[in-house]
Amino acid sequence: MSPEMNSVPNTIFSPELAARFDKLVTLYPARRSALIPMLLYAQDEVGAVNDAVIAEIAQRIGITELDVRNVISYYSLLHTKPHGKFHVQVCTNISCMLRGGNEMLAHCKEKLGIGNKETTPDGIFSLEEVECIGACCWAPAVQVNYDFHDNLTTEKMDAVFENYRQKAGKS
């Protein structure tokens, strides 16, 4: 498929991201290889892979929306509904479990007043129990959006929350 067929005049993305996507699809032997990175980068900007994102990315790649949805449902980082501004991902897998991962999850639930896969009413935080995030030797580990927080204690976690809360206040 020629690139022109997939040009999107009324893009929903920022000019920078649209330009990045225009380039990304040309880097691989097949256009479709850009699909998963595009979905993730679009989600970062828009907040979720919603209907509009799906429609535009399907058009850019040249596949059906259903095909895009099938891919989205496979990958755990992709979500069609927005998360909180700061998505708190607590690992409870084996290495973290041995160093207090479950207790950390319980602490986060209590501190934020929400359960797993829920968002605080002010939309600042959401919480998710996740599988191993590749920080096992620095357990217990939590990822907030893409930032890693290692060797945590509940006190350190409170400071992490405070830090993000301040960030949320500023923007």
Add this chain to the structure above:
Amino acid sequence: MPELVSHPEEVKVISRRWGQGAADIDKYIELGGYAALRKCIEQGPEWVINEMKTSGLRGRGGAGFPTGMKWSFVPKQSEKPKYVLVNGDESEPGTCKDHLIFLHDPHSVIEGTMIAGLAIGAKVGFIYLRGEYRYLIEIMERALAQCYERGILGKNIFGTGFDFDALSHTGAGAYEVGEESALMESLEGKRGVPRIKPPFPAVVGLYGGPTVINNAETIASVPFIIEMGGAAYAKLGTERNGGTRLFGISGKVNRPGVYELPMGYNLKKMIYEVAGGIPNGKALKAVVPGGASCPILRADEIDVGMDFDQMGKAGTMLGSAGVVVLDETVSIVEFALRTIKFYQHESCGWCIPCREGTDWLKKTMTRFYEGYGTTKDIDNMRYLAENMLGRTFCPLGDAAAMPMIGFFKKFRDEFEEYIRANPSAPESQALVELVGA
């Protein structure tokens, strides 16, 4: 930033540039970087593959397949373009070594990718990182951009006529995508459902072309092997297990961390000396020696060398070398439940033995953990796990079944004790009759 650890017993080969700013190309070159690539271009593909064979390097992704041999399987002539695909999906619980390679020495991965490409006749390499590693992907992107600026990637590299392009790629969360055929599907923009083998990737891989797939640590080892020579590298390890390995020690130890030690290093020493032993004067209970999928060893079984063959003889695997240490306070029942929850969550659902097997194991384990277990459940779960082995489309089913069998085999007493310790649970029936009544 993850903490770097150090111990006098370490033999720093692939970790020797860590903590020195080698993510920047100038520092990398100052520390000897890209000299191996030059040498390989001079010496040619056959020489490279021979050095790799001599080195005894075996895949660091888990299966331990000899790397030189893998490269030699790629056909010399091919109508379709060939590719190198670096596996940085790193999702095996207990494993965080590639994390540090990408953070501290991304150029060693790029250089290794280029050498692999030269050896098999590929012009393009992909470096796939799990989506959670966004900050590492950004580091990798900067490193790649620097290579293009310096003419180390692109056309006519070092004026030798060698062309090579490399690209980093983000995943979006999936353990199964670490399986090599699912990895290719994912890179092609699809659900990470495994492909049937044969054909093997070396013959029909990415976009239908011959493809070498290697773990990030395997690839990062390549430039060092070229520098020191395959024979010298082999000597660092044990027979048929060349070189050093990044051991990630986690769990109940005083000094968890990623340590580079010679292949074959004694597991007991690793735990008690290198990682500083067990905290709070507690006794060791068990060790998962190579990531969540490797069968557990009891405390009395750890006086053994950590290489692929010795671990095999001990009835387990070296896997990804993620050493997870359990002390006497850890409940094996709880540990087994957490393990099977993971595999049930990550099964891609494509084949029935894995999808249903992991699901029933999780259901039964959950009920067991909640105090409604019966002796029959232990038999059923073991029988179910044993019958998953070798019957799934890809090895994820084995990866789930093997540790579970290990728990039941090595700690059956504890499962039985767990039933006795929960007498308040109402008498219950086994969920299903699997083993002939």
